[in-house]
Amino acid sequence: MTHTWLPPAEYVETLPRATAYACLYFTDTAGRPFQLRAGYGAESGRWQWPGGNMDPGETPWQTALRECREETGIVFTGPPRLLGADFTTDRGAAWPANHIGFVFDGGELTDDQIAGVVLDPGEHSEYRVRTLEEWAREMDPGAFRRLAAIDRARRTGTTVYVESGPAGA
Numbered sequence: 001m002t003h004t005w006l007p008p009a010e011y012v013e014t015l016p017r018a019t020a021y022a023c024l025y026f027t028d029t030a031g032r033p034f035q036l037r038a039g040y041g042a043e044s045g046r047w048q049w050p051g052g053n054m055d056p057g058e059t060p061w062q063t064a065l066r067e068c069r070e071e072t073g074i075v076f077t078g079p080p081r082l083l084g085a086d087f088t089t090d091r092g093a094a095w096p097a098n099h100i101g102f103v104f105d106g107g108e109l110t111d112d113q114i115a116g117v118v119l120d121p122g123e124h125s126e127y128r129v130r131t132l133e134e135w136a137r138e139m140d141p142g143a144f145r146r147l148a149a150i151d152r153a154r155r156t157g158t159t160v161y162v163e164s165g166p167a168g169a
Contacts (some may be wrong), residue, residue, distance in 0.1 A: 003049075004053040005039070005131065014166055016090075016097075016098055017041055017085070017096070017098065017100050018047075018097055018098040018099065018100050019050055019053060019054075019095075019098075019100070020053070020054045020060065020063075020099075020100045020101070020102070021052055021053045021054065021063070021100075021101045021102070022051055022052075022054060022060035022061065022064040022067070022101065022102040022103075022104065023048070023052070023064055023067065023068070023101065023102075023103055023104070024049060024050050024051060024064050024068045024076055024103075024104050024105070024106035025049050025062070025083055025103050025104065025105060025106055025150050025151075025154065026049070026050070026074075026106040026107065026108070026109050027107075027108055027109070027129075027151075027154070028108065028109055028111070028129045029108050029109075029110060029111070030112060030135070031048035031108075031155075032129045032130055032131050032132075033046040033128065033129070033132065033135060033147060033151060034049075034109055034114065034128075034129050035048060035073070035127065035128060035130075035135070035147075036048055036050060036071065036123075036124040036126070036127050037122060037124055037125050037126045037127070038123070038124060038125075038127035039121070039124050039147075040122065040123055041088050042095075046143065047128075047135070047138065047143065047147075049103065050064075050068040050071045050072050050074065050106075051063070051064055051067045051068065051071075051101075051103075052067040052070075052071070052088060059082045060104075061102075061104065062109060062151065063102075063104075064076075064102070064104050068076035068106070070120060071119065071120055071123055072117045072118065072119065073116065073117060073118035074094060074109075074117065076103075076106055076107075078106070078107055080104055081104060081105040082102060082103070082104055082105075082155050082159055083103045083104060083105050083153045083154055083159060083160065084103045084149060084150050084151050084153050084160040084161065084162055085100070085101065085102060085103070085159075085160075085161050085162070086099075086100070086101035086102075086103060086146060086161075086163075086164065087099070087100055087101075087161070087162070087163050087164070087166070088100075088101075088163075088164040089163075090161070094142060103150050105154055106168045114127075114129060116160075119129065119149040131154055132147070132148060132151060136148075136149055143165055145162070146164065149162050150162075151154020
C-alpha cells in the first residue's frame with residue numbers, strides 16, 4: 001500500500017470537523033450542582049454549566065474562565081482541574097461538526113457567591129442549584145447522564161469521558 005503525504009493544510013481538509021467548548025462545574029456548599037438555563041437559539045431551555053465555545057488562540061482553560069466571568073460575573077481563581085471530556089457527534093444541520101468539551105472543576109460556591117451571580121440576559125434566563133435527584137426530573141436523560149458522570153468524577157477525584165450521540169442521546 002502506497003501512502004501519499006499531503007501538505008498539512010491539505011491533510012487537515014480531509015479530517016473530521018470539530019468545535020470545542022470549555023466550562024466550569026460548580027456546586028453549592030451542600031454539594032448540589034449549579035446550572036444555568038440557556039435562553040438562546042436551539043439551546044433555549046437547556047440546563048448547562050458556565051462556559052462556551054473556544055475563541056481562536058484560546059486554550060480550554062482560558063475559555064472556561066472567560067465564559068464563566070461573562071455569563072455569571074464569577075471570577076474563578078482556582079487551579080485547572082479537569083473533571084471530564086465530552087464528545088458529541090456531528091448533528092447534521094443542528095450542528096454540522098463534532099463538538100468536544102472540557103469540563104473543569106469550579107469547586108463550591110458559597111450562598112453569597114450564588115446570590116451575587118449576574119446573568120447575561122442574552123445568554124441565560126435563570127440559574128438554579130438542585131440535588132441530583134431534582135435535576136434528573138428537570139433535564140433530558142442524555143444531558144442528565146453527563147451531569148451525573150461529571151458530578152461522580154468530582155466526588156471521587158477521577159476524570160471521566162462522556163460520549164453523546166445526536167441531540168444529546
